Amino acid sequence: MPMLTFTEEILLLLGDEEGMFLPVEEHAFECALAGAVLMDLAFAYRIDTDPEALLTIDPTPTGNPMLDRVLEKIAARAGTTDTRTWVGVLSREDAAILREQALASLVERGILEKRDERFLWAFGTVRYPTIDDGAERAIGARIEEVLSDDIPHPRDVALISLVDACEILPDLFPDRDVASFGPRIALLRRMDLIGREVAGTIAEIQRTVVREARARAARFQKLLLILSACGGLAVAATLLSPPIPLADRFGPGLLESLWYDRVWKQWSGYLLLGLGIAGLGIAVAVKKRLVARIAGSHGWRLFHIALGIACVLVLFAHTGFRFGANMNTALMGFFVAALLSGALAGAAIGGTPRLRKMGVRRTGRHNRALIGLHAIAICPLPALLIVHVLTVYLY
């Protein structure tokens, strides 16, 4: 059986015992996949890099469809872009396909098993539990050896770099003081253990992957945190601030029109419904990887949060943050709960690096719990909205 590629190895490391993936930031994950495939091509003597460009030195296919597709793409534009750009391009455009191809290969090799599980039909969750953990244990053992004082194999040095880029060492070695590995990892990066021909290439890819992953992570998470915090604050305002009183002066006023004019109410109501459906649609599409190829999932996720903020504003226009009575209170309650849990989940995901720096562990579990709460709060909304709309048109 052919040797595992870096892409397959990193995916094996990222899988947990339940067949889910460790809570790696998606940008790091995608950059690691892009870097892994470039490393595979470098070790196969197909590409070379220098600080200015990434070049194809041998366009002959490797026989691995996953690598050959990327090689073909690079060959078509070789010499025109540098490594950083290629990591960026591949992570945005090809990460999803690389991931699927690598997972399919691991399933074919009998290492993983594919299990498709549904959550409310639309929210399908695909798990890849390990059925033969030999390969995974072997990789783990290699990493552990490399992190000790053993002389590392060049491939292991490259793998360590990818693991470091994904920041999954704490998850791989939960019982160890991961901070103590820092000097060793830094030393490994400086060691000229890789064959002369590929050493420069791998080193450049490593640097680029880590740099790009961290830069994109920082940008995305900062934006995610800011947007989610805005949404969360807006929702908190609905809960904490007293109802806004209307001016006791007769005459057309914007707030009066928004809150009590039938036509305005209808517009804001349908706009709210549209925003809600769009937000839900984006969530489903991102989850099912339908939109990642269009603009990458980060953009869509940020757009999802932006839609949430828009929902808060339109909700204000529609209700003035009044909870109403009876069925309307329930509808408003679940709507606000969905918005609040969504904002909290976004803020928690965006704030994960900060939380980790503060020593908070298992942030992934908390993030998943918040997303679960978000989904649960959304569940009753369709039925409540049907009743709400019916009451308007029947009475």
Next chain:
Amino acid sequence: MSPKVVPWAVVAATLLGAVWFAAAMTIGGDRSALLIGETTDAHHQLEIACETCHTAPAFASAARAEKALNRTCRKCHDEELKAADDSHPRKKFRNPRMAAYWKKLDARLCTSCHVEHRPEIARVGAVTVAMDFCVACHSEGDQDVRWDRPSHADLTFDTCASAGCHNYHDNRALYEDFLVEHAGGPALAPSPVHALTARHRARESPAEAALARSDAVAPAAAVADPAALDHWAGSGHAAAGVNCAACHAADLAKDAPPAEIEIHWIDAPPAEVCEGCHKPQAKTFALGRHGMRGHPRLAKPRDPGRALKKVGLGGVVPESITAWLADPPLPARITAGEARLPMRPDAAHRVSDCGTCHRPHAVDTARAAVEACASCHDDSHTRAYFASPHYRLRETELAGRAPPGTGVSCATCHMPPTVRRRKVTTNHNQNDNLRPNEKMVRTVCLDCHGLGFSLDSLADAVLVSRNFSGTPAVHVESIEWALRRAESGERDTDG
């Protein structure tokens, strides 16, 4: 429960709930959970009889639904507006020449100012627009009130209806001619007597019809209660020749034999028995807050069988489910516990019907006029009554030291006698003479007080809460202004 089941359970439960409520809306069932907001005090008793107001068919256009809604308002309230000589009748605004005003405030529609289920914007008198609404029409052009009234030059429009000068609908005691005519009246008349009450009290039953204790015809078990028998013997019923069977076996002829009476005897006759003889009182009772659940215009519960047939499910749905879809019946009467006004906690269970105020055997109208009210109502105005000059006058009258009509009870002001076809009966619609409180001026206050004193007293909220113990601290200047305008010759001759 598995965590994976939770979302499905939530979706399924809420979808089932949605189906249930959709059925409740279209076929039948309890819709109280669908109320979008608290109804006003005026309508909360009938809020689950939705079709009383919402008469438009399902999915009717907004314009049609609004028209239907307004038609229902008028059906119930037109008569009282007519009686109040409505200052802004709908017919006035239907004139196309008033079209310019429709966009400012469409006075053709009740719902322009009174929107239900909006407690957050409901103000005094169930008005849901800002209280300076007069500005819409009376601030410009020939309708500008400041144009020919120097007295109004510095006034703001939020004072029109709050200072005791004007009401939108009922200005019977506030219009200019009336003010001029009654200007200068004394605070208290030399011989203050409420004329209609005096006339009402003076009624006497013919002595020959009167029944004595020994005349009672009732089963032995019933007459075994001496207190009930004594009460009846001293009541107006006995004085008017109304024997036990007239209420306890109401279906029988007057001269039915005792054996038959015993067969048809009912221990607690329902209110319908009272209504059989006291039709005017029953009619007005159903128009007021105490008896509006018996209002003839209330929508009857929907027939789920008919609704199912309409949607093509007639005969398909089992009887048991059809019965399950029936509208919950509206309770026949309100209880004190359901009322929005402050009520005594120990009266919460008390049902508002004839027997609650008029003890069934005693039929004591004096008790019904004060003590019955105070046995439920627990607000400052009610409590202060017993220390008020009005109460002292009533005590004096009841003690026989003053002529009939000199005492003032709760009923004197809130359920005053009225004359219909030359017959004096008590108007049991308390709302007829309640809000705006200037409604009481002509029917009650002026019999004993001057107009100026009455208007000042009614405009003083603190004095009202003290039940008029003291003198008004508020002065309504409208009489002076009307006099000044009349003397200067600026006033229109038609008032």
